[in-house]
Amino acid sequence: MIERITSDLKDVVGPTCEYSASIVTNGYLLTPDVARRLAACGVTSAQVTIDGSKSDHDSRRILHDGSPTYERILKNVKECADIIDISIRSNVDKTNIEAAQELLDYLELNGLMNKVHFYLAPVDDINQVCANDSHCFTVKEFSYEETEFYKRAIARGFKVQPFGGTNFGICCAVGINSYVVDPVGDLYKCWDDIGMKERRVGTIFEPPMLSKNMINWMAYEPDDPECQECFAFPMCMGGCPNHALNGEGKRCVSFRYDAEQKMLLSQMMNTAKRGAGQNEADA
Template sequence: MNNEVVESILKLVKKRASSLKELNISWFGGEPLMAKDIVLYLSEEFKKMSEEFNFIYNGGMTTNGYYLDAQLLKTLVDLGITSYQITLDGSKNSHDKIRIMKNKKGSFDTIWNNLLSFKNIDSRFDMILRIHYTPLTILDIKNFASILVDTFKNDNRFNLFFKNVSKLGSTNDDNLSICTNNETLEYQMELGLLAKDFNVVEIEPDYICYASKANSYMIRSDGSVGKCTVALKEDVNNIGKLKSNGELELDQDKFRLWSIGLQTEDSEHLACPYYNLIKPEIIDKYVSEEKGVR
């Protein structure tokens, strides 16, 4: 992210600061901590503005945990980033086969040692350990779940979230082994029982995706604006750009597509607007052809 985009983000927030009641900032990637200096700078400015204009500021981050050591975590928490999601693909044996770095080495040991170090700091944070599984790794995940419970169960800052791996349109989709719906239900129940002494996060039945909300935007490193952090390659997710003066220039037709759930009040539309955007009958019903959004 270049300096112009960074300063444009600050201008955007400053323009709205006096009317804000709450500002929620979520860092996502890629790996956000590869741009640590930008994260620290913007977070410090957001915190200053929240104090000046008396609004609530909440920061969160999805990270692989590799660069997040205890000292950096303390610094980020002090700057208002108190919610974290760190993903693991099983124990060292499974994780290092799936998550291979450019140098062909695994990352598990570094991430695990970072997690252990977090137990020794007194900062108040909430951390979800998101554990991915496939039919090929489920046995390892079951064993790993027991290790996670034994290691973190006495620290209520840590939570577990078990998630089956999905095909989300990457070039590696054809090589993925994924669970059937029945397998997913079975594995979720088994993992839940294994972690019964731990706080296991479940997706609420009335969950509303951030992308469905009219006041939620994703700002990419080049200043382009979207709604969804998954459909990054889809044109429908490129809804505009952040201008250098801090204003949002939006394609209102595309923007409305993401808010269809607010019109229909359909729980499926609200839970995942992107999934429903690929259904022609949805677009045909709610967007006229002359608007050119297909």
């Protein structure tokens, strides 16, 4: 499917336009052969989602028959890291944040410390039906945990992404040409909405139409008074538009709550990179 879509897209943009793509995947089928085929399609990077430690991940992200997935996913990451740029996103909440350090142990033991990027993302009850929403961090709580986790990771030599979960500037979902296509061809503006039919903005099988949902997205303005007084507003532009449009309150970026610490993390990363570069030069 990706190969066919890529061919069609390249025909549309023509030979004078540079084409590239990225993929978000659970990593279970990301074998070296698949990675090479993706690279041939112009896919330059893959984000692989892992939910912390082996025990936590295999209790949450299993196959339909209950089989675990952790070891196979990380085996694929190890075998594909030299073929395609890989970023690991680890979903965390109050129950698995500490054990998530075990994932770093695995990456270090398998020589992946300097081959993959890594960032944390908070588990979010996006459709308000999660029975364990009390386990989810508030943004302020997550900001502290995120900073402390990254400090330890950087000290160990990992390439983390201190701003990995942050949209600097307004979310691309607000853009007129940004869509998410689900497996049955329905169109959405945000991937959090997939499966919620009432939030569709169209379908690939019908001509474009100016639906009510589409009008709401196109009319979105980050005009919340509190946001406009916040120092972080020029960077986050009001946070998550989807939360605002659906009456779910603001979804501020964690940077708002500990900007100084986040900037220090960035400095730590830059210092670590310079040190690594100097070591390579000396060698």
